[in-house]
Amino acid sequence: MDEVRFERYDRYERSLVDVLNALNLTAPLTPSGDERNDPRARRHWQCSVALMIMREAVPPQPEELFEPLMLAAVYEPDPSHTQRHIRPALAVFGRRRVQTRLLEYLRTGTDYEIIGAADAWYCTYLRVTGGDTGDDPCTDLRHAFQETGLRIFLANDHPGVRGRLITLLNLRAEENPPELRQLVSDVLRTVFPS
Known part of the structure; x- marks a missing residue:
């Protein structure tokens, strides 16, 4: 161990x-x-x-x-x-x-x-x-999690952190508010570089 x-x-x-x-x-x-x-x-x-x-x-x-x-x-x-x-x-x-x-x-x-x-x-x-x-469905906290998770994913290159977060993030740009769509695009470019 x-x-x-x-x-x-x-x-x-x-x-x-x-x-x-x-x-x-x-x-x-x-x-x-x-x-x-x-x-x-x-x-x-x-x-x-x-x-x-x-x-x-x-x-x-x-x-x-x-x-x-x-x-x-x-x-x-x-x-x-x-x-x-x-x-x-x-x-x-x-x-x-x-x-x-x-x-x-x-x-x-x-x-x-x-x-x-x-x-x-x-x-x-x-x-x-x-x-x-x-x-309480805590919709505002779901939004906060999405934004926080996207930002952490982009700032932290630890594979365990990225691997865990990517499974919880909504990466469909159209389902995110406009202010998060660029972050989603950045995450997708990180995961699927061209």
Whole structure:
């Protein structure tokens, strides 16, 4: 396992522990010794904790959960598991707040955080039942994501960042507002140089 993956695992595990602490739950023993270097052992622990969090009832004053849940979503190493953190965040805090925070990660984060925020953004369109926050479509934030994603794609040549963003961007010029059409053209020229 490379150092970048270990760094993401470390940050992800710290955010999971913060969520557990906010919920007054006890974390299972973390892998130690040789197991600490075994990606499967670490992922098993991470998935166990993420499932504990999903099953736990949200406390009456959940404010202290917001940032740890968002960090867990951004640092989740497996994009297919990101919804384990986004679902409870959407149910408690609503789509607008969750998407606004993810846009901040996109705009100011490291390459790894940008990739994680893009993975999490994809999950913010899940329908969540049982939440008190309503189902705001956040059209203005979709527009902000499109513009931010296009600009990041053009400014950041990290293949992981570009690869993740390109799957989420609408590259049909006619479906974009006039002020974004030049950015779409620039992205298309980058992807398909003549």
